[in-house]
Every structure is written in C-alpha cells, then in structure tokens.
Amino acid sequence: MISNFHLDSLDKRIVTLLLHDARLPFTEIARKCKVSGAAIHQRVARLRDAGIIAGSYLRLKPQGLGYYTCAFIGIQVNLTSTSTHEEVFSRISRIPEIVECHHISGKYSLLVKVYTKNNEHLKRIIVERIQSIPEITFTETFISLESGFERELPVE
Secondary structure, X not given: OOOOOOXXXXXXXXXXXXXXXXXXXXXXXXXXXXXXXXXXXXXHHHHXXXXXXXXXXXXXXXXXXXXXXXXXXXXXXXXOOHHHHHHHHHHHXXXXXXXXXXXXXXXXXXXXXXXXXXXXXHHHHHHHHHOOOOOEEEEEEEEEOOOOOOOOOOOO
C-alpha cells in the first residue's frame, strides 16, 4: 500500500468509470480517456497497489432474492474480557443474514446490518440467533423503511 498517493485527473476518471461499471473493458476505458490500453493497465495496477481499488464486485439486490426487510441492530456486549468480545463477534459473523458488522463507540459494542425475508424472519434472527448469545446484554433494532441513497466516497 502506497501512503500519500495522489489521484490525478486520469486516475479519477478511471475510478469513476469503474465505479459506474466494474466490468467495463480496459480498452473501452482507454478510448473514453483518450490514452492507450497499456496506460490504463498500469494506472489500475498502481491504484490497486496503493490500496485505492480493492477489487470489483457484483452487487445483488436483496429484494430480488426475497429479502424485503433491512434493519440495523445495535448490540451491547458484556465486555468482561477481550475473548468475550471476540467470541460474540465470531458467532455474529456466522449469521448469514447479517451483511455488515461494525465495532462502534457509544451505547453499543456492535452495529450490524441485516436483511431478512420479512418481519417474522427478523424477529427469529434477533431472538433465536442474536439475543441467545449469553454475552449479549441488550439489542435495539431500527427497521429501514427505505434507502434514500447509497454511494461510494467521492473521488477527489
């Protein structure tokens, strides 16, 4: 990873094009940027080496898979030892409906994002899978009514 990497205008254009369509061929990116294909290959390699590009991903739409409920759950963990926290994190990570887990400051130890098929499925995940972990002392659930937007960081 390169520290203090500077994105020039060509790097920004390449990243913007790849954010729009990660499957865009390098030859097409080169054409749009008015540079050679080799230049694009070199730039993308540098962006990867710098830790700016971490890969390309296929994004699934949860609703297309039958997951209609999105919720965020604040989880309070009884932090008697570091091993307790790691054990809780390990158990949480084995729940496939939980798609993100953040260690946070404040009232909760963890904040997770979960997709479920419906509210009944969400209730089962909370009661049977999360609250059944003995070290978890409290949870608070926030059901997302609608996603206003999702985006990547600005390329500056």
